[in-house]
Every structure is written in structure tokens, then in C-alpha cells.
Amino acid sequence: MINEEKVKIMNRLAMYEKRGGKKYLPVSRYYRSDYIGLALIKNFFLVTIGYALVLAAVAVYYSEYLMNNINQMDLVSLGMKVVGGYVVVLISYSVLTYIAYTVKYHCAKKSVKKYYEELTKLERIYGREEKKNSGREITGGRKR
Amino acid sequence: MTALLELKQKIKNLYGQYELYLLPVFKFVLAMLYFTWINENMGYMSQLNSMFVVLILALICSILPSVVTVYAGFILMILHSYALSLETAGFMLVLILVMVIFFLRFSGGQNTVMAFTPITFMFNVPAILPIGSGLMGNAVSAIPAGCSVVLFYFIRFIKRQSASLMNTDLEVADKLQLLADGLAQNWGMWITVVAFVLVVLVVYLIRTRAFDYAWRIAIVAGGVTYVLVMLGGSLFLNATVSMPALITCAVLSVVFAIILEFFVFGGDYSRTERLEYEDDEYFYYVKAVPKASVSTSERSIKKINGEPIREERRSEEKKAVSFTEPTQAVSDKPKKRRTAPAPTPRKAKPVSKEDDMDEIDFEKKLEESLKDL
Numbered sequence: 001m002i003n004e005e006k007v008k009i010m011n012r013l014a015m016y017e018k019r020g021g022k023k024y025l026p027v028s029r030y031y032r033s034d035y036i037g038l039a040l041i042k043n044f045f046l047v048t049i050g051y052a053l054v055l056a057a058v059a060v061y062y063s064e065y066l067m068n069n070i071n072q073m074d075l076v077s078l079g080m081k082v083v084g085g086y087v088v089v090l091i092s093y094s095v096l097t098y099i100a101y102t103v104k105y106h107c108a109k110k111s112v113k114k115y116y117e118e119l120t121k122l123e124r125i126y127g128r129e130e131k132k133n134s135g136r137e138i139t140g141g142r143k144r
Numbered sequence: 145m146t147a148l149l150e151l152k153q154k155i156k157n158l159y160g161q162y163e164l165y166l167l168p169v170f171k172f173v174l175a176m177l178y179f180t181w182i183n184e185n186m187g188y189m190s191q192l193n194s195m196f197v198v199l200i201l202a203l204i205c206s207i208l209p210s211v212v213t214v215y216a217g218f219i220l221m222i223l224h225s226y227a228l229s230l231e232t233a234g235f236m237l238v239l240i241l242v243m244v245i246f247f248l249r250f251s252g253g254q255n256t257v258m259a260f261t262p263i264t265f266m267f268n269v270p271a272i273l274p275i276g277s278g279l280m281g282n283a284v285s286a287i288p289a290g291c292s293v294v295l296f297y298f299i300r301f302i303k304r305q306s307a308s309l310m311n312t313d314l315e316v317a318d319k320l321q322l323l324a325d326g327l328a329q330n331w332g333m334w335i336t337v338v339a340f341v342l343v344v345l346v347v348y349l350i351r352t353r354a355f356d357y358a359w360r361i362a363i364v365a366g367g368v369t370y371v372l373v374m375l376g377g378s379l380f381l382n383a384t385v386s387m388p389a390l391i392t393c394a395v396l397s398v399v400f401a402i403i404l405e406f407f408v409f410g411g412d413y414s415r416t417e418r419l420e421y422e423d424d425e426y427f428y429y430v431k432a433v434p435k436a437s438v439s440t441s442e443r444s445i446k447k448i449n450g451e452p453i454r455e456e457r458r459s460e461e462k463k464a465v466s467f468t469e470p471t472q473a474v475s476d477k478p479k480k481r482r483t484a485p486a487p488t489p490r491k492a493k494p495v496s497k498e499d500d501m502d503e504i505d506f507e508k509k510l511e512e513s514l515k516d517l
Contacts (some may be wrong), residue, residue, distance in 0.1 A: 050245035053238050061324045063317045091248075100250055 009122045016115050019128070025115075027108035036101050043097040047090050093107065152407060169393045172206035174259055178442040181262040182217055184284040185222035185299050188306070193224075210256040214288075216258065221299065229309050230300060231319040239298065239327070243291045254285040261292035268389075270395035274340045275366040276404060278347025279359065286344035290337045297333035303327040332385070335377030344369050354431055356413045359405045412436035 017025065027035060059066065066073075157412065159166055179198045189195040201220075205213040218240050226233035248255055257277050264273045273292075277285040305326065309319055327333075343366045350362035371394045378385035411433040419430040 022414050044427055046245045046249070050242055053245075055236055057320075057324070060317065077245075096250070 003125065006122065006125050009118050009125070013115065013118055013122070020111050021115060024108035024111040027105060028112040030105075032105055032128075035105050038095050038099060039101040040094055043093055044090065046135075047093045048086075051086050051089055148406070149410075149436060152410065153438060155407070165491065168206040171210055171213070172202050174210070174263075175202035175205035175216070177263050177266075178213060178217055178259045179220060182220050183238040185303050186221060186228075189222045189227035210259070211253065214255050214258045214341035221295070225302070226444060228302065228306060231316055231320065232309050232323065235320060235323045236298075239295075240255075243294070247291055250286045251287040254281050255288045256283065257285050258292040258295070261289070261296055265296060266486045269334070269393055269396050269400060270340075271343065271370045271394050272400045273366060274370070275347050275397055275401045277364055278344045278362065278366060279351055279401065279404060279516060280408060281344075281348075283345055283348045285348075286341045288341045289344050293333060293337045293340050294327070297330055297336070298327055301330065309383040320346040331377075335374060335381060335383055335385075338377065339370050339373040340396070342373055356416065359411070360407050363398055363401040363405060365403070367394045370394050370397070410436045419439055 030038075159484055164430060176198060179201055183193050183198060191197070201216055222236050222240065225236040225372060225462075254277075257273065260276075261270075261273055264270045274286075274289050277289055302323075305322060308314060308322065314322075346369045347362045347366040350365050351359055355361075374385050374390055412435065413433060413435045417432045417434075419428070419432060421428050421430075435440055
């Protein structure tokens with residue numbers, strides 16, 4: 001016989017999985033530290049690529065000036081400035097990423113909380129049903 | 145107003161009924177307009193500059209998430225730039241990559257805003273984009289709004305300079321310098337970027353407040369901010385901004401935004417209720433704004449018989465009480481009844497079910513509950 005309560009719960013679960021769950025369920029499967037750590041590693045590579053692109057663009061823009069004055073330029077101080085700029089950009093973007101992904105993780109956890117509660121309820125129903133069936137078998141009830 | 149509300153309700157019902165088909169159609173139209181605009185303004189690669197390609201691309205985008213439209217547009221832009229010159233393609237690629245790496249990756253789903261920008265500029269109402277984003281999205285949509293303005297102006301710049309960019313006599317460094325200058329020293333573009341970002345933030349900030357008419361105030365504040373920033377920017381940065389066009393654009397945008405508000409929000413502040421309650425963990429101070437709605441009139445066709453209703457009713461009542469009565473006496477269609485099996489007290493009820501559905505349901509329930517007792 002159909003268990004109406006079970007169907008209702010399963011319907012709610014399926015609906016969540018289709019809507020908000022798509023976005024939040026994968027996030028909630030990570031530990032907080034893992035999720036944010038991964039985001040920071042990804043951020044490191046992306047910022048490095050982005051900074052290199054911007055630097056290349058600036059270098060091309062001033063290519064004529066660079067060609068003419070490369071011998072008179074203080075390359076060490078220029079290199080220090082470039083590295084300093086990179087560190088500043090990397091730190092600021094890391095902080096931004098940390099904040100953004102912490103908020104995202106918090107939202108995901110909050111959103112999936114109810115989903116997991118419903119899942120537990122469903123599990124309990126299944127447990128009850130199993131118990132009932134096994135009880136039948138022990139007492140010599142009808143076997144399926 | 146009632147007629148408008150009724151229209152809104154009808155549109156909502158229609159959308160609810162055909163959402164499955166309407167959503168891809170909207171996505172298709174958006175993608176079509178976006179790609180057509182790109183082809184019209186760039187169209188340097190003849191293979192891509194055809195309606196057939198646009199149609200296929202739009203069809204693909206209609207079944208995929210709407211952000212895909214934006215990224216497909218990026219690819220189109222790079223390919224067209226490549227047909228113009230390698231330097232332009234390189235510059236475009238770097239520009240898009242920098243935008244994605246430094247900005248767009250934080251805005252995620254809000255990036256669809258980028259596809260709307262050229263459309264709003266096409267209809268000369270650019271201010272509707274930041275106001276609409278602030279109303280329907282969140283503060284993060286300021287990022288794609290700003291980026292889309294940069295791309296829009298850059299594409300227009302490429303169109304103006306296409307002759308010199310195609311010139312093979314010009315050196316690579318000169319072309320890149322031309323492009324970089326066109327981007328960095330385009331003050332009109334930067335003013336618009338600042339205006340867009342500020343308007344999104346102002347509208348979102350006011351719209352999310354709890355005071356009355358927050359949406360409408362946010363719209364007007366957005367329009368005023370747009371005009372002020374554009375005027376202030378044109379004064380300080382010596383960029384030419386046409387005053388009548390600016391005011392007209394702002395007013396039109398505000399009007400469109402109010403229409404948008406009517407369809408998206410439509411709260412009735414005159415019936416606002418303030419509630420106060422508490423549970424184990426919190427005190428709640430709730431302000432509930434009811435939605436302005438009206439029930440749509442549905443046409444129903446009633447058949448009016450010549451027979452008096454009173455008599456019919458009386459006979460029905462009679463039927464309902466006497467369960468054991470033979471069915472023929474009760475029914476309007478004696479032929480059918482005659483073939484039916486002899487009525488038991490339980491089966492006597494369906495007889496009146498044909499005449500009055502609610503009554504028999506109620507009786508059935510009553511009897512069942514009595515049986516349980």
C-alpha cells in the first residue's frame with residue numbers, strides 16, 4: 001500500500017533537488033575548509049593568469065618606450081614593483097574570494113538543512129517499514 | 145486599475161500554464177537579438193554574419209542556461225575581431241579574459257544582464273538596465289552591468305576604427321595602442337560604467353528597505369542618480385552628453401521600470417499589516433504587504449431548462465433521504481437507470497451524484513464517518 005507521508009516527503013525532496021538543490025547540494029558535500037581552500041587555490045591560478053595578461057598588455061602598450069629605454073631603466077625596482085603589485089592583487093582577491101565563498105557555503109548549509117531533515121524522516125519511515133517486514137518473517141508472516 | 149490587475153493575472157495564468165514552452169521562447173528571442181546586434185556591429189567574418197548561424201546559435205542557447213548566451217556572444221565577438229585583424233582578436237580575448245577572471249566569476253547567474261545591455265542601448269533606454277537589475281537581481285549584478293558597458297563601447301569603437309585596424313601597413317604596436325587608447329580614454333564609457341554601477345547599488349539598497357513604496361522610490365532614485373552621474377561626469381571629464389536625450393532616456397526608463405514593478409512586485413501598501421510575535425528563539429516584527437490582486441472572471445456556460453428548479457430540488461431532497469427508493473423514480477434518464485443493478489442503501493447515493501456532486505460527497509463522507517464510529 002502507498003505510504004502517503006512517504007510520497008509527500010519524496011515529492012518535497014525531488015522539488016528541492018530540482019530547484020535550489022542543484023546549486024547548493026554539491027557545495028554542502030564539502031567540508032568548509034576544503035571548499036574554501038579549493039576556491040583559494042583556483043583563485044591563485046586565475047589571478048596569476050589575469051595579472052600576467054594585464055602585465056603583457058601594459059608591456060605591449062609601452063613597447064616602444066621599453067625598447068628605447070630598456071638600458072637606462074632600473075630593472076630591479078621595476079621588477080619589485082611588478083611583484084609587489086602582484087602580491088597586493090593576489091591578497092586582495094584572496095580576501096574577496098574567502099568572503100564570497102564563506103557566504104556561499106553558509107547559504108548552502110542553511111538551505112540544505114531542511115532537505116537533510118526531510119531525508120532523515122524518510123529514512124526513519126523506511127526503517128519502520130523494514131522492521132515491520134522483518135517482524136512478519138520471524139513470526140511466520142507471509143513471505144514476499 | 146482593476147482591468148490592469150486582471151490583465152496581470154491573466155498573463156500570470158498564461159505563463160504558469162505554458163511556462164515550459166514560453167521560457168525557451170524568451171531565451172531564443174534574447175539570444176537572437178543579442179547575436180543579431182553583434183553581427184550588425186561587428187559582422188567582419190562573413191561565415192558567421194548570416195541569419196542561419198544566428199538562428200542555430202539562438203536555438204541552441206534557448207535550451208541551455210541563459211548564461212551560455214553571454215559566453216556564446218563572447219566567442220562571436222572574438223571570431224569577428226579575428227576576421228578584422230589578429231591584434232584586435234588578441235586584445236578582445238585579453239579584455240574578456242580579464243573581465244571574467246577579475247569580475248564576472250563572482251557574479252555567476254547574474255551575468256545574463258550582459259545580454260540585455262545592447263538591447264537597451266538599441267532602444268535608447270540604457271537606464272532601464274541598471275534599474276531593472278537592481279529591482280530584479282541583487283547588488284552583484286552591478287558587475288556584469290559595468291562590464292557589459294565596457295564591451296558595448298569597445299565594440300562601437302572597433303566599428304568606428306575598423307578601417308585603420310584592417311590596414312596592414314599599420315604596425316602591431318600601433319594597432320594595440322589605438323585599441324588601448326580607445327578603451328582607456330573613452331570618458332563617455334567610464335561615466336556610463338560609473339552611472340550603471342551606482343544606479344544598480346542605489347536601486348537595490350532602497351528596494352530592499354522595509355519602508356512603504358520602497359520599490360517606486362528606488363526606481364525614481366535610480367533615474368535621478370543616472371541623470372546626476374551622467375551630468376556630473378560630463379562636467380568633470382569633458383565628455384559630451386546630450387541633455388534632452390539623457391532626460392528623455394531617464395524618464396522613459398523610469399516609466400518602463402514602473403511597469404516592470406507592477407508586473408513583478410505589485411504590493412498594495414494601503415492594506416499593510418504589522419504583526420508582532422515571538423517564539424523560543426526570536427522576537428518577530430513583521431510587516432506584511434499584501435499583493436494587489438483581483439480574481440479573474442471566468443466565463444461559464446449554464447444550461448437553463450424549462451423545468452422549474454424548485455420542483456427538481458424537492459425531488460432531489462426526497463431522493464437523498466430515501467436510500468432504498470428505486471432509482472427509476474429519481475432519475476432524469478430512466479433508460480440508463482433501468483439497466484443499473486438494484487440499488488442497495490449504499491448504492492442509492494450515486495443517483496443524486498449526477499445532479500449535485502457536492503451534496504453526495506458530503507453524504508458519503510458523513511456515512512463513512514458514522515460507520516467508523
